[in-house]
Amino acid sequence: MRLAYGCMGLDDVDRADEAVRTAYEVGIRLFDHADIYGGGTAEIVFGQVLARHPGLRDEIEIQTKCGIVLGGAEGGNAYDLSRAHLLASVEGSLERLGTDRIDRLLLHRPDPLARPAEIADAFDVLTAARKVGAFGVSNMAAPQLAHLRSAVRQPLDVNQLELSLHHRDLIEAGVLVNHADAAAYAPVTGTLEYCTDHAVTVQAYGALAQGRFTGRPRGPEDESTATLVRRYAAELGATPEAVVVAWVLKHPAEIVAVVGTTEPHRIRACADAEQVAEAMTREQWWSLWTAARGKPVP
Numbered sequence: 001m002r003l004a005y006g007c008m009g010l011d012d013v014d015r016a017d018e019a020v021r022t023a024y025e026v027g028i029r030l031f032d033h034a035d036i037y038g039g040g041t042a043e044i045v046f047g048q049v050l051a052r053h054p055g056l057r058d059e060i061e062i063q064t065k066c067g068i069v070l071g072g073a074e075g076g077n078a079y080d081l082s083r084a085h086l087l088a089s090v091e092g093s094l095e096r097l098g099t100d101r102i103d104r105l106l107l108h109r110p111d112p113l114a115r116p117a118e119i120a121d122a123f124d125v126l127t128a129a130r131k132v133g134a135f136g137v138s139n140m141a142a143p144q145l146a147h148l149r150s151a152v153r154q155p156l157d158v159n160q161l162e163l164s165l166h167h168r169d170l171i172e173a174g175v176l177v178n179h180a181d182a183a184a185y186a187p188v189t190g191t192l193e194y195c196t197d198h199a200v201t202v203q204a205y206g207a208l209a210q211g212r213f214t215g216r217p218r219g220p221e222d223e224s225t226a227t228l229v230r231r232y233a234a235e236l237g238a239t240p241e242a243v244v245v246a247w248v249l250k251h252p253a254e255i256v257a258v259v260g261t262t263e264p265h266r267i268r269a270c271a272d273a274e275q276v277a278e279a280m281t282r283e284q285w286w287s288l289w290t291a292a293r294g295k296p297v298p
């Protein structure tokens with residue numbers, strides 16, 4: 001299944017239990033965390049859910065991220081991909097999750113001060129100790145990913161990036177070549193293509209567009225897209241949520257959508273997104289894109 005469950009919003013064990021069970025029931029097996037979600041609360045609550053359901057741990061994949069230090073700079077956050085930070089972060093996640101292994105560890109964001117050889121060393125230590133099964137990155141453009149891949153000995157097989165009908169940079173970058181607006185998307189130009197060519201799965205976070213087109217508009221500009229989403233949902237016999245997520249899944253890169261709603265009915269509403277992507281016509285896909293960007297492609 002090309003859906004993952006995003007655990008960022010989990011903050012209460014009973015609600016988390018219901019959300020995790022619902023996600024499992026609809027077929028989701030990949031659960032996405034980060035050491036910083038809720039300041040560690042999301043992992044703690046998830047660990048409590050695992051403790052309630054013996055056997056569940058072995059049936060799912062737990063992915064977490066490290067590298068963001070909340071309040072790590074005066075006036076804001078910092079990113080830290082030093083060896084010491086990576087090792088300490090994993091210990092913290094294992095402890096909070098109440099598990100002996102993380103299936104995949106993602107480097108949350110690029111750290112300008114990082115030394116790739118240190119990252120490689122930390123990955124070797126974590127692999128040898130069987131504390132982490134696989135590695136990936138998040139929020140990295142193709143050259144940054146390529147740079148790290150040349151330093152570490154394990155495959156980096158996931159890049160988690162924001163991608164939705166609202167946050168479309170990866171897609172916009174692919175068509176605005178030679179266009180006045182191209183500069184805005186230059187950093188991610190070629191990232192989808194690089195990932196496809198190197199067997200790196202793109203995980204799309206925010207794939208539900210935080211509800212903008214499915215009942216929680218942020219402004220009047222969201223209305224025309226929301227109207228089209230509802231119309232296509234009716235035409236496809238689908239939920240509006242599945243249509244929004246399907247817009248991401250229809251891309252041929254075989255993207256995995258990370259959905260972060262904590263509401264069981266909304267988790268269920270996303271469940272058929274992959275089938276809806278197959279049924280969605282080219283015209284529907286392009287029309288949704290055109291509505292969301294507010295103007296036709298050049």
Ligand SMILES: NC(=O)c1ccc[n+]([C@@H]2O[C@H](COP(=O)([O-])OP(=O)(O)OC[C@H]3O[C@@H](n4cnc5c(N)ncnc54)[C@H](OP(=O)(O)O)[C@@H]3O)[C@@H](O)[C@H]2O)c1
Nearest residue numbers: 006007008205206208209210211214215216259260261262
């Ligand atoms: N790698 C990164 O840097 C990064 C960054 C951000 C997120 N992520 C991952 O991606 C996951 C999803 O991210 P996300 O939560 O930003 O995006 P999302 O899945 O697009 O949106 C989920 C959020 O939107 C709300 N929402 C959705 N539909 C709604 C509606 N109709 N009415 C009201 N609220 C609605 C949800 O609230 P309810 O819970 O009330 O439904 C939830 O807060 C996270 O859990 C995390 O695992 C990764």
